[in-house]
Amino acid sequence: MSRTGLNSLLIVFIAFLVLLAWVLRRDVSQPNFVFTPEMVYSVPYDSFSANPVFVDGKTMQLPVPGTVARGATFFDFEPTEADALRAGEELTSPWADESMESELVLAAKSRGHQIFSTFCLPCHGAVGNGDGPVAKRGFPPPPALSAESGLKMSDGQMFHVLTFGQKNMPGYASQISEDDRWKAILYVRGLQDAAVRKAEAEQLTRDSIETGRQLFEKLNCNKCHTVSPDVKPVGPFLGNIALAYTREQLRIAIEHPSKTIAEGYLAQVFLTIDGRTHSGFVTSETDEQIIIRNTDGNEIVLPVDDIEDRRTLEKSAMPEGLIKDLTDEEIQSLLDYLKSQASEAAPGETVAVETPENPGSDDNSPDENN
Template identity: 55%
Template structure:
C-alpha cells in the first residue's frame, strides 16, 4: 500500500514538472561550466593571466624533447662534425629500396635548388648568382663520412643553412644515402675505359687487339 502511494506521488510530481518546466525555443538552455566548452583564445604574444609570467607563449619545460625528435649530442663546430663522423653511421643501406627512394625525394625537394640534380653544384640558385656549393662528387666530399654529412645537414656549414627544421633526422640519413649513389655514379662515369690486352706482333712489338 505504501509502495503504491509512493509511486502515485512520484508520478504526480513528474506530471507536474512536465507542465511547469516546458521548453522555450526562444531561450538557450542553462549551461554548466561553459568555460570548459568554449575556452578563451589568446594570441601568441598577448598577455595571459593563467601563467605566472603573464605570457601566452611559453618555453618548453627544461630537459624536455619535442615529440618525434631527440637531441643531437654534437656541437656546431668543426670538431663536433669530426666527432659525429667517427661516432655516427647511416642506418640505411642501398639494399633498402624504400629508404633510397625516399632519399631521392628529399634530395630533389631540398638539395637540388643549390646542388643540382647530379650534385655538381649547378642548381638554379647557383645559376642565378648565389655562390655555388662545392660539388657533392668532389674528392673532398667523397672523404666526408656519413656522420659528418649528417652534422652539416643538422647545423649547416658556411653558406649552407641548417635543414634540421625542414628535414627530419630519418630523412637526413636517407638523403645522405642518395648522395652516396650520386657519388658512385660519378665515379663510374669518370673511371677510365678498360684497355684491351697487349699481344705480340710478328715484328716483335706489342699491339692491342
C-alpha cells in the first residue's frame, strides 16, 4: 500500500473513533453499571453505632472468651478472690530468682519505682503507708503495704491485685504492661523490707530505752537526778540533758563526773562555829545567810556569822565509777534512755535548765531544742 493510502486509512479510523465517542456520549459523572453492589459498597458501621448484624446490636464486640492478645501470656484467672489465691500459688515473679544479676534487678526495681510513683503513689503514698494525696482527699485509704496482709501476700496474688484490682482498688491491666506490673511488685517488696527493718530498729530502740530506764534506777541515778520537772532534784535535772549534750559528752559526764562539773553544781563545804561541817550546793546567798541544799535534797540555812570556814570541793558530788561495771551495750541503753527523755520535749518548747539557785525556773533556757 502506498504511503498516501495508509495515511487516508488512518484519518478515516480516527474520524470513526471521534464519531463513536460522540454517539456513545457517556456521562462520566455517573458510575458504570455495578453487578455486585454488596461487594463493592460494604456497609461501614461506626464503632459505637447500633448494628443489626450482631445479636447484641452493638458494633464493637468483646474478644471471644479465652482470646490472648498478641505478645501477652495466657492469664487463666478470673477477677475473684478464689482466683487471686490461686494466682498466688501458680504464678511466680520473673524476679523471684535470687541468683539473678544484681544490675538487672536494680534496673527492674528502678523501673518499678517509676511505675509505682506514677500509678500507685497517689493512693498508697510514697513509701506505701496508705497516705497518698488521693487517699488524703477522702478516697478510702488503702492499708499500709507493710501491713500483715500485704507482707503475707505472695507475688502471684499481688499480680492478680494489680491486674484486676481488689475492692476499692481498680485493676491496672490496661495501663501497666505485665512486665511492668512484675517490676512494680519488685519495688513494693523493697518498700516492705524497708518498713519491716525500720519497725525492727524502732523496737530495738524501745527495748534499749527500757533497759536504760531500769539501769537509771538500779544505779541510783534517780536518787540524785530526776527526769521529770515536778520532782525536786539533788543533782542536775536530766530530762532535757540530751538536747545540749552529744552522746559522747553525756558518756564522759557520767564516766568522769569531775571532769565536767555542771555549772552551779560545785559542792561547797562549810565549817560552822559549833564545829560541824555541812556540804551541798548553794541555792541562795545574802549578807545574812547562806542556804544550801545537801545531797539528800534538804535545805540547810547557815547564818553567815556562824560560818568559820568555806571551801569549794574540786570534785563532783556525783560519785566516780558508777558505770564502770556496765557493758558498752548497757551504757548505750542508759544514753538511749536519757536521749529519749529529751525527745519527749516538744519542738519549740523552752527547755528548763535548772541550777540550784533557781530550781524549776526557765529564765536561762537555751532557745529551743538544738
